[in-house]
Amino acid sequence: MKTAVCYYSRHHGNTLKVLRAMAQEGEIDLIDVTARRAVHLEEYDCVGLASGIYGFAFEKSVLEFARRYLPAGKPVFFVYTYGVAKGEGAKSPAAIAGEKGCPILGEFSCRGYDTFGPLRLVGGIAKGRPDTGELESARSFFRGLKKRLEQGNTP
Numbered sequence: 062m063k064t065a066v067c068y069y070s071r072h073h074g075n076t077l078k079v080l081r082a083m084a085q086e087g088e089i090d091l092i093d094v095t096a097r098r099a100v101h102l103e104e105y106d107c108v109g110l111a112s113g114i115y116g117f118a119f120e121k122s123v124l125e126f127a128r129r130y131l132p133a134g135k136p137v138f139f140v141y142t143y144g145v146a147k148g149e150g151a152k153s154p155a156a157i158a159g160e161k162g163c164p165i166l167g168e169f170s171c172r173g174y175d176t177f178g179p180l181r182l183v184g185g186i187a188k189g190r191p192d193t194g195e196l197e198s199a200r201s202f203f204r205g206l207k208k209r210l211e212q213g214n215t216p
C-alpha cells in the first residue's frame with residue numbers, strides 16, 4: 062500500500078517525529094508542503110494530512126495544499142500534535158475531504174513539546190512528547206489503517 066503524507070512541522074518537528082514512526086510500518090512518502098516539489102497524489106492508495114496545531118487549528122498551508130492537490134475520492138487520514146489543547150483538531154481538513162468525497166480512515170493525535178510565546182520562559186510544556194508510548198501508538202494506528210485498507214474495509 063503506497064501512502065503519501067503531506068505535512069507541516071516547524072515548531073520542534075514533533076509531528077514529523079510521529080510520521081517517521083508511522084513510516085517504519087510501511088511505504089510512506091513524506092511530503093513537506095512548503096518544499097514546492099511536483100506531487101502526484103493520484104499515484105497513492107491513501108493520503109495523510111499532518112500538522113502541528115497553531116492558533117487552535119491545522120496549518121493553513123496544509124489545507125491549501127489539500128484543496129489544490131488532494132484527488133477526489135482518495136481515502137485520507139489526519140495526524141496532528143498539540144501542546145495543550147487540540148483546538149479544532151482535524152475539523153478543517155475533514156471539511157475539505159468531505160467536499161472532495163474522500164473517505165476518512167481516521168486520525169491520530171498526541172501532545173508535542175511546546176515553547177510557543179511565554180511558555181519558553183518556563184522551559185516549555187509537554188517536554189519529551191511525543192514519547193515512546195505515543196510513537197508506538199502512532200505505529201499501531203498506521204498498522205491498523207493499512208490492514209483495513211488492504212482488506213478493502215473503508216468507510
Ligand SMILES: Cc1cc2nc3c(=O)[nH]c(=O)nc-3n(C[C@H](O)[C@H](O)[C@H](O)COP(=O)(O)O)c2cc1C
Pocket residue numbers: 069070071072073074075076077112113114115116117118142143144145146147148172173174175176177
Ligand atoms: C505559533 C504557534 C501556535 C501554537 N498554537 C497552539 C494551540 O493553539 N494549541 C496548542 O495546544 N498548541 C499550540 N502550539 C504548540 C504546538 O501545537 C505543538 O508544539 C506542536 O507539537 C508543534 O508541532 P510541530 O513541532 O510539528 O510544528 C502552538 C505553537 C506555535 C509555534
